[in-house]
Amino acid sequence: MRAPEREYDSDPASHAHSQTRTLSSSPPPKTNGYVANGHGSPINGSSKHLKSPVARVELPGSTIYDDSYIDREEYIRLVIQSLRDIGYIESAATLEAESGYVMETSRVAEFRRCILDGTWSEAEGALGHLGVGEDDGLWEAKFLISQQKYLEYLEMGKITMALHVLRNELAPLHMDPELLHPLSSLIMCTDSADLRQKAGWDGAHGSSRRRLLVNLQSYIPSSLMIPPRRFVTLLDQARLHQISHCIYHNAPVTPQHFSLYADHTCDTDLFPRITTTILQVHTDEVWSLEWSHNGKFLASASKDKSVIVWSVGPNSNPDIYVHLHLQDHQFPVGCLAWSLDDTILLSSCEQLIKMWNTESGALIRTIEAHTEPVSALAWVPDGSGFISASQDRKINLWGSDGKQRDSWGITATRIIDLAVTPDYTRLVAIGESAKDPILPPPRSDATAASGANRNGNNNTATSSPRTLEYLMIVYDLTTKQPELSVSLGGQLTSVKISSDSQYALVNHAPDEIHLWDLFTGRLARKYTGQRQGRHIIRSCFGGVDGNFVVSGSEDGNVYVWHRDRAILLDVLTGHGSGSVNSVAWNPRNTQMFASCSDDCTIRLWEPSAGDRDGDSSTRLAHRTADDRSHEGEPNVKGKGRSRESWVEDDSASRSL
Known part of the structure; x- marks a missing residue:
């Protein structure tokens, strides 16, 4: 959108597609009504921010590079919007003057002002000048404006004026009765607080007008009224695209892990594929695992009629010991569940449910x-x-x-x-x-x-x-x-839900795991490779965004897939003969998960010692006196320290 050579005294939209580019030393044009973040108070003419006239630059072509498809005008207008969003008002004004492009016309700025100031008649009149026709949702846009006006009259206690809007503006638009009936019922609200609560609306002085402006923007051509934070939206899309193509992505999105200077990729050596600790206290098959919500404790349930609660430090080896050994079960233990605050652990044996105090190990209650x-x-x-x-x-x-x-x-x-x-x-x-x-x-x-x-x-x-x-x-x-x-x-053995409540992960025999989209009710993906025919196998989501699927298998291995692409990433070996029955990813440490097996052991999987935070000697220095009896464990062929066998430390555990 080109800025004219003179100050705006008419609609500058006629200059929008002018291709005449002249080098000019005339004063920069006024650009009335620009708004930081697309929502704030209008900023008066940008020319006052310039200390001296800026020459307009003439450039050949219409794209930013000769071999690029990106339109220069669109690019420059987005840069101007971004500069204003983050507070560089003077720089934005300079770029407008130098390029000859303006972020938006005076009519767009006036429409924005009308919505934010609540001058509804003027706002409705402006819609026709912004390219919004009946086929483009003109009536829906007018409904949104009248709805806001109606709610604000109710908030001010002006019931007669609200009724007038309801009868003469909202009803004639013939919108869906399911939209109109809830609005009419709001007249019965006792006060403004009751109105805001029932309408799910934060009032005229909240953010409702700004949200209205965002909703109206979908009806206005984006070439006239640029969507809010458009450049940031494009960068976020680029980030998500890069993450989706990083099949080992397991790092939080922070300035330390994401840069605009280079494409994002995660180091595969940071993926937890090495056994760093083997826990061997159970005397029979281990059937189930559950991490506490704080990630500090791991509970394991076994056919040996016991539950062990392991205390696990930030790095498993060597900061781990038996915290509780709960043996008051008459039958093998099948299920486990931690309370939200991690103070209670549930276990099941046959038809019984037992509730345990996780601090003392005391049995709170047995439910039958x-x-x-x-x-x-x-x-x-x-x-x-x-x-x-x-x-x-x-x-x-x-x-x-x-x-x-x-x-x-x-x-x-x-x-x-x-x-x-x-x-x-x-x-x-x-x-x-x-x-x-x-x-x-x-x-x-x-x-x-x-x-x-x-x-x-x-x-x-x-x-x-x-x-x-x-x-x-x-x-x-x-x-x-x-x-x-x-x-x-086929036979189903376990179900887990993704953290966003969208997906259900279901183990399905023979030899498949299904991902069901609960929003659409459809099968989204299948994961294959593992072996499952007759045993209960419990899989899980894992990683920083739940972007991995992990499962045990009847062949004694652990299988890891990329959730969205269903690519088999790793087959982790190490367990003995029999099924790997359950896997559980640490909810606080995205570089650690656990697996348990018929071989009576539990394995903790992490990156190799050299790739984790802190080396073995640093973590060894933080061990407690109760842990010193476990020193001297052998290494496993240079793949990081590994505890081949743990002997239960009576001083650090409680047996019931």
């Missing part, structure tokens, strides 16, 4: 409400309680005190696992359902029941064959009603 093995435990995101599910088809909601608050009743499936979305809107359950409506008889044999916890199917419980259907059911947490039910062809 299910009639078959408890297959899933999950704390609700607000920390007020937890949900349990069982193969008896029941889902129960408990308070943090262990008292039952609600129930889903008898569900459609024998539940194998469940998870609650972090936004606390959905519950995702997976399970099996017999197509024959006759249920198998309850099992009383403890060995068979523990085998059902270990293995995904329960056919050992009945002598007659039956056809099983495997389902993923998504429940609305408010209504407890299913909003999505998907029948899948």
Whole structure:
């Protein structure tokens, strides 16, 4: 958009596409009404910021480089907007004068002023001069302006004027009744605070007018009214594009990890693919792992009828010891769940749920409400309680005190696992359902029941064959009603939810992991390579943005994929024979995750010692007296220090 050779005394839009470029030493043009950040108070004419006239520069061509497709005018106007956004007003004015381009016309600036000042009639009249026609959403734009006017009249207590706007401006626009009816009900609000709360609106003196301006901008051609912070938006898009192509991306986006000077890439040596510690205290298969929310403790559940809570320092080796050894379980332990504040740990053994104090190791309560093995435990995101599910088809909601608050009743499936979305809107359950409506008889044999916890199917419980259907059911947490039910062809063993509540990660036999988009109800991706046919395998999301998928396998290996591209990144070896049953990524240390196996061990995976913060000798100096009995561990072929075997330190653990 070209600036004229004289001060603005008419609409300069007619100069927008002029190709005449002359070197001029005349005074720079006025550019009335420019706004920092696209939202602030208008800045009076830019010419006053210049101490001396600036010569307009004539350049050949219309792109910024001869071999570039980027239009010079668009580029310069975005630079001017960015300079104003960050406070370089004088520099922006100089660039306008030197280039001959202005960020926006006086009519655009006037429209911006009308919206921010609340002069609604003038704002509506200006829409027609900004290229907004009926086909471009003129009526929708007018509705937004009248809606703001209506709310502001209600806020001021001018009910008669608000009613006039409702009847004579909003209603004649014939918008969707679902938009109009909630607005009409706001007349009954008792005061302005009640109005703002019910309307989800922060008032005329809040940010509502600025948000209105952003919403209106979508109806105005971007060549006239540049979208806010457009240059930053383009840079953010470039950053996301680079991250999506960095398949080992595992670094937070900070000025230290992202620069405009070079394309972003992560060092593959910083990926956690080395076993730095082997934990060997359990005497039988280790079935499940859960990190505390603060990332300082790792709980492991085993077939040996115990739970061990490990204290893990910022770097696992050697800052690790047994914090608690919880042995008061009558049967093998299947599930674990930490409370939001990490003060309570839940464990399940058969139909029992146990609540433990994680500081003292004291047993708080034993809950017996299910009639078959408890297959899933999950704390609700607000920390007020937890949900349990069982193969008896029941889902129960408990308070943090262990008292039952609600129930889903008898569900459609024998539940194998469940998870609650972090936004606390959905519950995702997976399970099996017999197509024959006759249920198998309850099992009383403890060995068979523990085998059902270990293995995904329960056919050992009945002598007659039956056809099983495997389902993923998504429940609305408010209504407890299913909003999505998907029948899948193979056995399902675990489900995890992404931190943005969008994706459900489901282990699916044989030999697949599925990523389901909960927003669309569609299968987004499949991950293959691991082996899973008859055992419960629990996978997880991992990394700084949850951009990895990690799973154990019945071949004894750990598999890592890029979440969005479904590329198999690594197959990590080291566990002994048998299945790797569960993996868990540290929520606070993005360079550490854990795996557990039938070989009775837990492995912690990190970058090699030379690539982590601090070397081995530095971390060795911070070890406590209780840890000194563990010194002298061997190295593993130069891949970082590794603890081949841990002997339980009675002085640092508590056995119950």
